[in-house]
Amino acid sequence: NGLMAGKRGVILGVANNRSIAWGIAKALVAEGAEIALTYQGEALKKRVEPLAAELGATVVGHCDVTDLETVDNVFAEVGRLWDKIDFVVHAIAFSDKDELTGRYVDTTRDNFLRTMDISVFSLTAVAKRAEPLMAEGGSILTLTYYGAEKVMPHYNVMGVAKAALEASVRYLAVDLGSNNIRVNAISAGPIKTLAASGIGDFRYILKWNEYNAPLKRVVTIEEVGDSALYLLSRLSRGVTGEVLHVDSGYHVVG
Ligand code: 0WD
Incomplete structure (x- = not known):
């Protein structure tokens, strides 16, 4: 049994066992959910397959959001596997690490567009493809x-x-709300992941949060996973369009 018993969904963005998406996957499976994972490229396939096996998850294929055909394929595969889904987790972002340091004003147009495509448009692309599979409603979660x-x-x-x-x-949240599909975000505090390692002075940011956040520590992927469980389960059935801070309370002081 469990809070997510009988619930099925797709998780995009597991790169390794430090990924926030992995923390969410573990929390969902512990409560009885069945999950499908995608991988971004062949290099990550080798990482994702054993992780999927650990949770009894299905790997539904290669999904690089810059190639919308791969997004179509993944959701078509999910539709063949299960007739409906209950949740989607979008834990994807990318920017050139040379521009995650120094001044914002120096951002190039190419990297601006690429960052917006992978980190922003992809959520809309995923929501559009998830909607027809959520005939009985659902919950979509992203990370900010x-x-x-x-x-x-x-x-x-x-x-x-x-x-x-x-x-x-x-x-x-407005577009999909009438179909009982909820859309929310978790604003996570800094966590040492592959994506975070591209950000300049990340260790300093971690220390700063540790010293200044009300809880006097940084959060873990397991803590983000447990909050995700709330937003992806019936416990949050009255909540949509929300950004939930899972950051040891940093946002109230920072
Ligand atoms: O401190 C942090 N780590 C925080 C992360 C604080 C608050 C929010 N977040 C967000 C990130 O911005 C991202 O949206 O959480 C989400 C997940 O990030 P993560 O868990 O920190 O990082 P990681 O384990 O690296 O997963 C992000 C993954 C990619 O990994 P790499 O590092 O290989 O770029 O996003 C995926 C990929 O697996 N990804 C893509 N997936 C499909 N198509 C693409 C793409 N084009 N690009 C990146």
């Missing part, structure tokens, strides 16, 4: 960061992208 609300050192174009992502959550 405080750099959307306040200027954080080095976060630069990713902060602009996260602001657009949070606005997308609100627009999607």
